[in-house]
Amino acid sequence: MLEVSGLRKVYEGRGVEALRDLTFRVDTGELVCVVGPSGCGKTTLLRCVAGLLRPTAGSVRVAGVPVTGPPPRMAVVFQEYGRSLFPWMTVRQNVELPLKEKKVPRGRREELVGGSLAAVGLADAADAHPWQLSGGMQQRVAIARAVAYEPQVLLMDEPFAAVDAQTRADLEDLILTLWRDLGMTTLFVTHDIDEAVYLGRRVVVLSSSPTVVLEDLKIDLPPERDQLTTRSLPRFADLRGHLYAQIQRARGDR
Amino acid sequence: MLEVSGLRKVYEGRGVEALRDLTFRVDTGELVCVVGPSGCGKTTLLRCVAGLLRPTAGSVRVAGVPVTGPPPRMAVVFQEYGRSLFPWMTVRQNVELPLKEKKVPRGRREELVGGSLAAVGLADAADAHPWQLSGGMQQRVAIARAVAYEPQVLLMDEPFAAVDAQTRADLEDLILTLWRDLGMTTLFVTHDIDEAVYLGRRVVVLSSSPTVVLEDLKIDLPPERDQLTTRSLPRFADLRGHLYAQIQRARGDR
Amino acid sequence: MTGHPRATEPPERKTPAGPGRVAAGVRRAARRTLTAAGVPVLLVLVWWIHSTVSASFYVPGPDRVARAFAETWFSSRLVDDALPSVVRLLAGYALATLAGVGLGVAIGLSPRLRAAAEPVLEFFRAIPPPVLVPLIMLLAGIDDGMKVLVIASGCVWPILLNTVEGVRALDEVLSDTCRMYGVRGASRLRHLVLRGAGPQIMAGLRQALSVGIILMVISEMFASSSGLGFTIVLFQRGFAIPEMWSGILLLGLLGYTLAVLFRRLERRVLYWYYGRGGDRA
Amino acid sequence: MTRDRSPDSPGSPEFSRAAYGAAGLGALLALLEAVPRLGLVDPRHLPPASEILATLAAELATPELWAALGQTMWGWALGLAIAFCAAVVAGVVIGVVPGLRAATRSTIEFLRPIPSVALIPLATLLFGASLGSTLLLVVYASFWQVLIQVLYGVADVDAVAHDTARSYGLSAWSRIRHLAWPTALPYVMTGLRLAAAVAFILAVTAELVIGSPGLGLAIQVAQSGGAVATMYALVVLAGLVGIGVNLAVRLLERRVLAWHPSIRREAAA
Amino acid sequence: SAEQPAADGKDKVNAGVIAIVDTAPIHLGKAKGFFDRQNIDLTITPVQGGAASVSGAVSNQFQFAFANTTSLLTAREQGLDVKVVANGVSSTGEPGKDFGAVLVKNDSPIRTAKDLAGKKVSVNQLKNIGDTTIRASVRKAGGDPSAIEFVELAFPDAPAALDNGRVDAIWVVEPFVSQALSHGARAVSWNFAEAVDDLTVAMYFTNGKTDPDLVKRFTAAMNESLAYADAHPDEAREILKSYTKIAPEVIAKINLPRWGTEINRESVQAIADLARADGVLKNKADVAALLP
Ligand SMILES: Nc1ncnc2c1ncn2[C@@H]1O[C@H](COP(=O)(O)OP(=O)(O)OP(=O)(O)O)[C@@H](O)[C@H]1O
Ligand SMILES: Nc1ncnc2c1ncn2[C@@H]1O[C@H](COP(=O)(O)OP(=O)(O)OP(=O)(O)O)[C@@H](O)[C@H]1O
Numbered sequence A, B: 001m002l003e004v005s006g007l008r009k010v011y012e013g014r015g016v017e018a019l020r021d022l023t024f025r026v027d028t029g030e031l032v033c034v035v036g037p038s039g040c041g042k043t044t045l046l047r048c049v050a051g052l053l054r055p056t057a058g059s060v061r062v063a064g065v066p067v068t069g070p071p072p073r074m075a076v077v078f079q080e081y082g083r084s085l086f087p088w089m090t091v092r093q094n095v096e097l098p099l100k101e102k103k104v105p106r107g108r109r110e111e112l113v114g115g116s117l118a119a120v121g122l123a124d125a126a127d128a129h130p131w132q133l134s135g136g137m138q139q140r141v142a143i144a145r146a147v148a149y150e151p152q153v154l155l156m157d158e159p160f161a162a163v164d165a166q167t168r169a170d171l172e173d174l175i176l177t178l179w180r181d182l183g184m185t186t187l188f189v190t191h192d193i194d195e196a197v198y199l200g201r202r203v204v205v206l207s208s209s210p211t212v213v214l215e216d217l218k219i220d221l222p223p224e225r226d227q228l229t230t231r232s233l234p235r236f237a238d239l240r241g242h243l244y245a246q247i248q249r250a251r252g253d254r
Numbered sequence C: 001m002t003g004h005p006r007a008t009e010p011p012e013r014k015t016p017a018g019p020g021r022v023a024a025g026v027r028r029a030a031r032r033t034l035t036a037a038g039v040p041v042l043l044v045l046v047w048w049i050h051s052t053v054s055a056s057f058y059v060p061g062p063d064r065v066a067r068a069f070a071e072t073w074f075s076s077r078l079v080d081d082a083l084p085s086v087v088r089l090l091a092g093y094a095l096a097t098l099a100g101v102g103l104g105v106a107i108g109l110s111p112r113l114r115a116a117a118e119p120v121l122e123f124f125r126a127i128p129p130p131v132l133v134p135l136i137m138l139l140a141g142i143d144d145g146m147k148v149l150v151i152a153s154g155c156v157w158p159i160l161l162n163t164v165e166g167v168r169a170l171d172e173v174l175s176d177t178c179r180m181y182g183v184r185g186a187s188r189l190r191h192l193v194l195r196g197a198g199p200q201i202m203a204g205l206r207q208a209l210s211v212g213i214i215l216m217v218i219s220e221m222f223a224s225s226s227g228l229g230f231t232i233v234l235f236q237r238g239f240a241i242p243e244m245w246s247g248i249l250l251l252g253l254l255g256y257t258l259a260v261l262f263r264r265l266e267r268r269v270l271y272w273y274y275g276r277g278g279d280r281a
Numbered sequence D: 001m002t003r004d005r006s007p008d009s010p011g012s013p014e015f016s017r018a019a020y021g022a023a024g025l026g027a028l029l030a031l032l033e034a035v036p037r038l039g040l041v042d043p044r045h046l047p048p049a050s051e052i053l054a055t056l057a058a059e060l061a062t063p064e065l066w067a068a069l070g071q072t073m074w075g076w077a078l079g080l081a082i083a084f085c086a087a088v089v090a091g092v093v094i095g096v097v098p099g100l101r102a103a104t105r106s107t108i109e110f111l112r113p114i115p116s117v118a119l120i121p122l123a124t125l126l127f128g129a130s131l132g133s134t135l136l137l138v139v140y141a142s143f144w145q146v147l148i149q150v151l152y153g154v155a156d157v158d159a160v161a162h163d164t165a166r167s168y169g170l171s172a173w174s175r176i177r178h179l180a181w182p183t184a185l186p187y188v189m190t191g192l193r194l195a196a197a198v199a200f201i202l203a204v205t206a207e208l209v210i211g212s213p214g215l216g217l218a219i220q221v222a223q224s225g226g227a228v229a230t231m232y233a234l235v236v237l238a239g240l241v242g243i244g245v246n247l248a249v250r251l252l253e254r255r256v257l258a259w260h261p262s263i264r265r266e267a268a269a
Numbered sequence E: 001s002a003e004q005p006a007a008d009g010k011d012k013v014n015a016g017v018i019a020i021v022d023t024a025p026i027h028l029g030k031a032k033g034f035f036d037r038q039n040i041d042l043t044i045t046p047v048q049g050g051a052a053s054v055s056g057a058v059s060n061q062f063q064f065a066f067a068n069t070t071s072l073l074t075a076r077e078q079g080l081d082v083k084v085v086a087n088g089v090s091s092t093g094e095p096g097k098d099f100g101a102v103l104v105k106n107d108s109p110i111r112t113a114k115d116l117a118g119k120k121v122s123v124n125q126l127k128n129i130g131d132t133t134i135r136a137s138v139r140k141a142g143g144d145p146s147a148i149e150f151v152e153l154a155f156p157d158a159p160a161a162l163d164n165g166r167v168d169a170i171w172v173v174e175p176f177v178s179q180a181l182s183h184g185a186r187a188v189s190w191n192f193a194e195a196v197d198d199l200t201v202a203m204y205f206t207n208g209k210t211d212p213d214l215v216k217r218f219t220a221a222m223n224e225s226l227a228y229a230d231a232h233p234d235e236a237r238e239i240l241k242s243y244t245k246i247a248p249e250v251i252a253k254i255n256l257p258r259w260g261t262e263i264n265r266e267s268v269q270a271i272a273d274l275a276r277a278d279g280v281l282k283n284k285a286d287v288a289a290l291l292p
């Protein structure tokens, strides 16, 4: 579904080589997590995949088609969640807008908007404006918007950074459920190694700059996951430890 | 040093009661963490303490003086780190500006700026503009700015939300070192319960809305902390479990 | 919206070295000239065809105007009439910038001052310059000082309004950051207010540039005996229509030149603003 | 403590705002009264405010003045409406369609500084001393004011918001309606305020210079008859109209920009 | 707005006329029904100055209009098809009793027209009838007209500029002459009266497209109006109150111009020659083509 090959990105202004050479693929309906040190180029990668940034070299293909602009039926949750919400719209309108664009009929739209807002715990705040919400609430609005959109490909950039531990666990399970139900191909950037292991079927570890794929790790945990049991599996701890060491290696290089 | 008594805050616009009745104190040179569910009013509390928001009722005192505007020698790391950096200044200028205002002599200033940028791992990016940095890097600039300022009181609102696990650990230790060396009174908002236990001498748990202090927990771990040993103490696990249960209770209420 | 300005300029891909680089530069310059000249050439063509089809005394053809332009302006007139006008224009513009930005910042920062000053300012803003000029003449005489003042009195509004709005719209988190770190007074002005309101102030300055040229003409309709605007009015009254149009042409060229210079300046001052858009696909 | 007012603080914001405005106008009146009375200028050339206001009151009692004002306001409203709509459409199209900005820049910068007053011969030729001439001048002058503001406004779209719109596949029209337009709106409102005044000025000036009927012609007649007090009374009337127009635009702004920092901050401050 | 017959068989005529003392006859004539009697339904549109009259007439928006001699000569020189149909206003020829004058402050060292040389003098429009006639007056008085520095100041603004010392002398017409004189200004030259004998200052004109019969009737009505106004100065003063804002006490005092029906061709020719000498006109004017 998603093929990244030889991807390289140099930001002209400062002459920063954000990505040197990335190659990996995500199959249809797969959930892959991306981890890497701060500033290694995860956001850059996501923007290239989303067709928002033109790569310096290499290519990205979605469903076999080279990406030149944002592909259809793709949803993105941006790291800068605050800026990705339209301040002139209420929460409900923000979530509803892409659905209107997709020409989802009214009834179904209301169902989707209501459902996704309830799922992220914001049913009460539907008529507030984004700037009347706390940071975590804003981030959840952005997630609700992506979820309601029912995308084929879902890109998320540290989507749970601003919420508390318990909410985070709930949202992780929400994503897992939706991913299973809708079969979305998902690329998930996170800093939380536990989260990467818990959610991902595979975890791509990026090195620090000059950025390459350090490891493409298969998560061989049982497909059915559960916050308590999965996290307490010995294999979970193994994988976690391994990834931790990898990231430390990634950072140590610089 | 910091006394919050009977603090209540109602946002007029939506009629949201963000804080109902908070009372707690932070002694001089103490490091207190605040945890609570998303949207419970942590940021609101911090803004009231910082003198940026007028409470609806109750009062805040810093060093015995009632807060009516930002008290001197206080630094804040905002949750909206991206928006708190001046886009027209380089990273160095951003960090340097408060020092210039404080009339720190040039030599000392350069030392402080260089030192704090190096401490957060951004020595290379000193001449970049904030919008040329990744999310985590921006957040670290905001931290460096607060740190270089050498405040008496330091308020931090989820300051490590956007950095990877390893960087986070490093920054935690940075804050601990500085706190010990400079004797800063610190109020630290976080979502990460482990972090709260690791850093705090006390942890204040806020309930979800209507927000009150659910618990003011003393962290009876040895004062010298270390990422490996402290986190593996049985008492650490106890405290962590206790807090987790508390937060769950806090959220369950709603 | 791939086309909004920060994204329009396609990111320059690889920068080839040596002679290739020069060639690319030449090609770029040529393309830029072509885009800049395309529409004007088209318009002149339309004008020319129109004038050959239906000749009118008041709308002479481009050839007549071009001839008049050469005869009228390639002479000492350029120095005697145009130059003093431009100097007055720049003086008035500078004055308006000072007053507009200064007053605008003060009003934008203080809701009370704004409440008190707004009706008075709106009152003066609605008074047409042609009736304001006699009043200014009463106070400032009839010489260059008056003309500079008239130009400033017109230019100041776009600058003032935009500054006020720009200052009012400052990012809250940035304001709070300044308050926390004790960035106050002049330093707050320099580092936060003027920079943060920069994009909107620039919009105002841009507006004011052409308003200034218009006011330059109007100011010279009073108590004058020379100047670009005066000459145009004189041509108009003397029914020397091609000459009049050539003067208008000169005004347009003047406006265009100033705008180009202004754009250069703006790109420098607001580099952070335009840079922020980044190189997007 | 600017952000949020405690609920018990006295005085409604609307009231105090009006009071401050009245105080400002009062100060201006006092100044205009004092300057001639103190002999700083000859009262024959600038009568004291009290005399001007008395004349204005007398003038307001005549139906001719109301007719003239009505004619001016009609030309103003019509011209402003045409200019505003045309400029918004043109501005959004130029701002949004790739390449158009670069292609039109030189033409815009060339045409913009051409003074409306220089177009008077053309206007009279085309329309004579009728509403058409006034409209031509009004539209030409106020069009640019709005256009430039729209161009700057459309360029102010937040990069992340822009990317959001693109990644959710918002159509060009949706991106204009839901992203570019709201972003540009604060700029447009400033443009509207600028254009409203310019349109009014040009409506009056056109009457003044071309002699189409209206307030400007009344001013001109007063001027050439040496009736100084009447002339200033009419000028004051023009200023009062300006205050009224601004109030209306402010009201509109509070409605359409309720989400904008400048307004929401004030609602709280 | 064209000259179609109205329902009652009258020709609709729109005349572009400046709202000043000079044009009292056409207003008076309209009030007296002189135009009705010629089957003309007259509308008087106030215009701001000579240039507006001429362009209004050329664009056929006005069938008839009023402009001063120099403006008409200039228009003619530029190839505009303007044709005079009636006299407009003439100088009384009597210094002290004319409707236009050069004024100075009472304490000014300027005593006569000759002293104007080297001084700053305001006129309402440069390169027009004001500066031409002032130069001629100064020359006649033995001064050097080339040394005068003229600046443009609208008539209403001129007295203030004189009071404030911004200029040394101002040229104004009624009602500003009487007004300023009563406030202590002093006349040093009555330029219309002095420059040329029996000067035709302004005229009514039409464009070349107007129906000759209508022109003939307009001329007749206009001449009747001129004669009537000249013979009934009180009624002329009275009509001023209807279309100007001149204060009644000023109206009572002002010097009225002479409203003869005869156009003094020699004076027009003289103005043309003076204008040519001053460089206002570039070529020798074809006065015959302009005048009827
Ligand atoms: N617009 C830009 N201009 C110049 N350099 C940039 C720009 N955006 C990002 N960079 C640089 O590219 C590198 C990678 O940035 P990116 O945002 O992709 O990192 P990231 O992996 O998402 O980091 P984080 O986890 O902190 O969000 C960084 O060094 C950053 O400074
Ligand atoms: N400007 C505002 N106007 C109205 N309501 C607001 C405003 N700011 C915050 N709130 C409301 O106040 C409550 C507390 O917000 P606050 O930002 O303090 O939460 P928080 O504890 O910091 O949450 P998070 O962990 O998600 O950042 C929320 O319900 C929020 O909707």
Ligand SMILES: [Mg+2]
Pocket: A042, A043, A044, A079, A157, B134, B135, B136
């Ligand atoms: Mg990132």
Ligand SMILES: [Mg+2]
Pocket: A134, A135, A136, B042, B043, B044, B079, B157
């Ligand atoms: Mg918060």
